[in-house]
Amino acid sequence: MFTLPFDDDNPTQRAAIVTWTIIGICIGAFLWQVSMPPEARQSIALSFGMIPIVVLGQADLAPDLVVVPPWMSVVTSMFLHAGWLHIIGNMLFLRIFGDNVEDAMSPLRFILFYLLCGTVAALTQALIAPDSEIPMIGASGAIAGVLGAYLVLFPKANVRVLVVVLLFIRVVKVPALLVLGVWFAVQLISAAEAPAAAGGVAFWAHIGGFLSGLVLLPVFKRRAIPLFGAADGPAGGTAVGLPIRRGRVPTVPPRDGNGP
Numbered sequence: 734m735f736t737l738p739f740d741d742d743n744p745t746q747r748a749a750i751v752t753w754t755i756i757g758i759c760i761g762a763f764l765w766q767v768s769m770p771p772e773a774r775q776s777i778a779l780s781f782g783m784i785p786i787v788v789l790g791q792a793d794l795a796p797d798l799v800v801v802p803p804w805m806s807v808v809t810s811m812f813l814h815a816g817w818l819h820i821i822g823n824m825l826f827l828r829i830f831g832d833n834v835e836d837a838m839s840p841l842r843f844i845l846f847y848l849l850c851g852t853v854a855a856l857t858q859a860l861i862a863p864d865s866e867i868p869m870i871g872a873s874g875a876i877a878g879v880l881g882a883y884l885v886l887f888p889k890a891n892v893r894v895l896v897v898v899l900l901f902i903r904v905v906k907v908p909a910l911l912v913l914g915v916w917f918a919v920q921l922i923s924a925a926e927a928p929a930a931a932g933g934v935a936f937w938a939h940i941g942g943f944l945s946g947l948v949l950l951p952v953f954k955r956r957a958i959p960l961f962g963a964a965d966g967p968a969g970g971t972a973v974g975l976p977i978r979r980g981r982v983p984t985v986p987p988r989d990g991n992g993p
Contacts, residue, residue, distance in 0.1 A: 735897040738912055741829055742891040749832035751840045755847065756824050759872055762812045763820045782868025783810040785859035792866070811851040813870040823872045829892070830883040831876070834950075837886055837958045846953040850878020850945045857941025869935050874942035877920075881946025884913045886954070889962045917943055 766774055780800040786792045788803045801809055814820035835843040854874020859865075883890075888910035896903050920943070924936035951960065 735895075737895045738829060738892050738907075739825065739895055740893040741833070741909070742893070742906065743833050743887055745832050745836040747836050749835050751843050751847075752827060752831035752835050755831070755872070756827060759812050759814065759820060759824060763814050766813060778813065778815075778868045778870055781806060781809040781813055782870040783807050783855045783859065784868045785863055785865040788855075788859050789863050791863065807852050807855045808848060810855060810868070810870045811848070811872050811875050814872070815870060819871060823876055827872065827876050827879065831879050833887060833890075834879050834882045837882075837950075837954045839955070842953045846882070846946075846949060847875050847879065849949060850881075850942045851875030853945035854878065854935075854938040854942030858935045858938040861937040869938065871935070873935070874938040877939045877942030878946030878949070880913050880916065881943040882950040882954075883909060885947055885950045885960055886958070887962055 766777055769777065776798060779794065780798050783806050784792075784794070784803075787794055788807060790803070794803075814823065834846075838846060851872070851874050854877060855869065858869055858874070888908065890909045891906040892909050892912045894905050894907050894912065896905055917940075920936050920939045923934065924940060927933065927936060954960075
């Protein structure tokens with residue numbers, strides 16, 4: 734069986750400028766990477782990726798590979814990706830869930846939230862495997878923080894999931910609580926089974942990013958935005974940007990929470 738979330742029924746009130754800018758930067762950086770020969774791609778990963786043993790000050794990069802300070806690699810690593818499936822999956826999840834989380838914050842707060850979640854994710858991976866010499870790249874940790882925030886904000890929102898079983902193909906709507914809960918459970922199981930210092934997926938970064946999103950969301954969201962879909966809004970979530978004052982009803986046409 735193959736399942737893939739690809740959209741949600743949770744409209745926003747504001748354009749997701751920051752989310753789409755991050756997507757554009759990541760795509761541009763990836764196209765730059767793939768335009769390089771294999772040796773140069775490896776050098777890019779070493780120069781701009783987060784290498785635990787280097788970030789924690791236990792080793793130094795070769796002088797010809799030093800482009801940014803070790804601490805800055807925590808940030809630059811968030812905009813690089815290892816392959817087509819890596820970037821497509823990350824950008825798909827950011828597109829689905831990032832716009833609503835950005836809508837619950839100001840653009841500046843969302844930028845800070847995103848970078849902080851990505852930093853916590855990278856440091857989580859580094860502390861779990863401090864002697865690792867493998868560069869970690871990808872937006873997964875920061876996006877995991879977005880997923881955690883979305884779960885706190887819109888647990889009842891519907892997520893459209895493509896389900897493929899042999900020749901059976903169908904789109905089903907699943908609550909965000911189930912989609913993101915299963916995703917996080919998979920990360921926990923995978924982290925327990927895979928050696929942290931081995932190459933491949935940085936599951937501990939996903940876990941650290943997700944938990945940081947859960948914790949930081951109440952600090953970064955706008956005050957009028959309730960938690961856990963407390964106010965009835967599109968898709969059972971929050972009517973972002975439309976606080977209702979006593980004795981006054983907004984004159985805004987209702988939206989169909991189920992989409993077209």
